[in-house]
Amino acid sequence: MPELPEVEVTRRQIGPLLLRRRIASVITTAPSYFFLTEPDVLRRKLRGRRIERLERHGKYLIGTLDDGSRLLLHLGMTGQLFGGGVSSVRLLSATRGASLSPEAQLVAFTPDRHTHLRIQFEDRGPEVYFRDTRKFGKVQWLAAEEPSPRLQLLGVDALQATAARLLAETRSRRVPIKTVLLDQSVFAGIGNIYADEALFVAGVRPTRRAQRLSADESARVVRAVKRILLRSIETGGSSISDYVQPDGSDGAYQDERRVYDRTGEACLRCGASIKRLVIGTRSSHYCPRCQR
DNA sequence: AGACTAACCTGAAAGC
DNA sequence: TGCTTTCAGGTTAGTC
Numbered sequence: 001m002p003e004l005p006e007v008e009v010t011r012r013q014i015g016p017l018l019l020r021r022r023i024a025s026v027i028t029t030a031p032s033y034f035f036l037t038e039p040d041v042l043r044r045k046l047r048g049r050r051i052e053r054l055e056r057h058g059k060y061l062i063g064t065l066d067d068g069s070r071l072l073l074h075l076g077m078t079g080q081l082f083g084g085g086v087s088s089v090r091l092l093s094a095t096r097g098a099s100l101s102p103e104a105q106l107v108a109f110t111p112d113r114h115t116h117l118r119i120q121f122e123d124r125g126p127e128v129y130f131r132d133t134r135k136f137g138k139v140q141w142l143a144a145e146e147p148s149p150r151l152q153l154l155g156v157d158a159l160q161a162t163a164a165r166l167l168a169e170t171r172s173r174r175v176p177i178k179t180v181l182l183d184q185s186v187f188a189g190i191g192n193i194y195a196d197e198a199l200f201v202a203g204v205r206p207t208r209r210a211q212r213l214s215a216d217e218s219a220r221v222v223r224a225v226k227r228i229l230l231r232s233i234e235t236g237g238s239s240i241s242d243y244v245q246p247d248g249s250d251g252a253y254q255d256e257r258r259v260y261d262r263t264g265e266a267c268l269r270c271g272a273s274i275k276r277l278v279i280g281t282r283s284s285h286y287c288p289r290c291q292r
Numbered sequence: 293a294g295a296c297t298a299a300c301c302t303g304a305a306a307g308c
Numbered sequence: 309t310g311c312t313t314t315c316a317g318g319t320t321a322g323t324c
Contacts, residue, residue, distance in 0.1 A: 003317050033300065059318080077318055078302080114302085134301045136318055150319090175295070184319080191317050241304080241316065260317090280296080283315085297323080307313070 002075045004059060004158055004189030005232035005253065006243055010081050011056045013246040017083035017128055018063070018119075022050050027111070027118040034116050034132065036072075036140035045069065045141045046119070058154050058188025068144030072151070076136030082246040084109040085127040107248045158189035158229060163219040170210035170218065176279050177213055178206035181225070190225060193238055193260045196285045198224040200259045205291040206284045207277070231256070259285040 002010070026046045028039035035042065051071065053064040061081075063071035073081070084107040106126055111118050117130035117139060130139065142148055156165070169186050170177065180186055181195040190198070199206050201224035204217050213221070232238060237251035240261065244250055258268055263276040267287040276285050 006317070074318085076301095077316070079318095132301095133303070134316090134318095136301070138319090173294075179295090182318095193317055238317070243317065281298095282318095295324085297321105299321085300319090303316095305313100305315085308311085 002059065002079065002237070002243055003191030003194055004056075004229050005194070006237035006251065007056055007059050007061060007075060007189070008233050009237045009251065010075070010246055011054055011061055014081045014083065014128065015054050017126060017246075018051050018054060020050055020052065021125070022122040023047060024120045024122045027120070029113065029116045032116075032135055034135040034137060034139065036138050042139065042141055046071070057151060057157055058184055059191070060151065060154070060188075062151070070142040070144075070146075070148075072138070072140040072142060072148060073130065074138040076132060076134065076138065078134045079130065079132040079137030080244070080246075081128065081130050082107050082109070082248070083126045083128050085129075107246075153185050154188040155184065155186045156188065158187040158225055161187045161222045161225055163215070163222045166222055167213070167215055167218040170213045173210040175210055176206055177204060177208045177210050177221070178282075178284055179280050180210045181221070182280075182282065187225070189229070192282050192284075193240070193257070194225065194228055194232070196260045197228050197258055200287060200291060201228060203291055205288075206279055206286050208292075259287060261285065 023046050026043045028043060031039055049065045049067060051063040052066050055062045059074060061073040065071065109129065111129065114133045115129050115131045119128040170180055173180055178195050178199060181190050181198065196206065198221060202217065202220040204221060232253040235252040235256065236245050236249070237243065238253040239250035240254050259274050262274045263285060265274050267274055267290060270287065270289045272287055272289040274285055275288050276283055278284065
């Protein structure tokens, strides 16, 4: 569910709760394919460590631990990271600086069967939870220097996209342009909402064969992608079905959607009825008049 | 290599 | 009021 903006908003909000605190223990659910690293291994590797950095590449969050190992997190469709816990608010106030009104970032929460990770810290302050109802999310521990095939497959982060790269990639592909935008090995981070939104802004129909994209259109698409992703981050991401920010509040970008999930509604630019069709199993939305 | 599909899950909403 | 079907911000393994 979360795309680049939601993951970036999550990174910024969860950072203060996750970074530089020594991990006392990790509680997990039973083994499942959510765990690329077995839960018992994960618990053992994380105990006693501190996360020094939290970076994002596409939709992946990458924590670097104080022993050089790394923690990979992917939110999948329904994954959510947030801080909270019993009696943690008071303790957090006592242990943290007053930069961000820490209380506002915590959610009153009782772990349930979908809470696959529960991280507790030695400072006894707020816990960090990773909850994911559908289990399409992923967690993986990587030893220091251990390469990650998943990360290696990713293209440059979508905020670093270039028209030249998109144009080069499209030359040999006869799939719809939208399929190329969703391909994480081209640009990492674009998902179903922002692919539709960017193509609308660029005036390109999602079904257009990649090979038929002009250099000018490639530039427009890349510009639209970046503008829309940055704007969505500013507004806290999109809250369409169940995504909420780590502090529990809704993002606001869904209010700025131009086509996604607006089937049958009027195009905000020309008034035509927004169409929906399926491209490679993903529902796609576009304006038949504004997008050619 | 590129293009498709099926599969991994759960829950909400719509259809009957 | 059920029971069934459809749909969902994602990715990967397998087949042609």
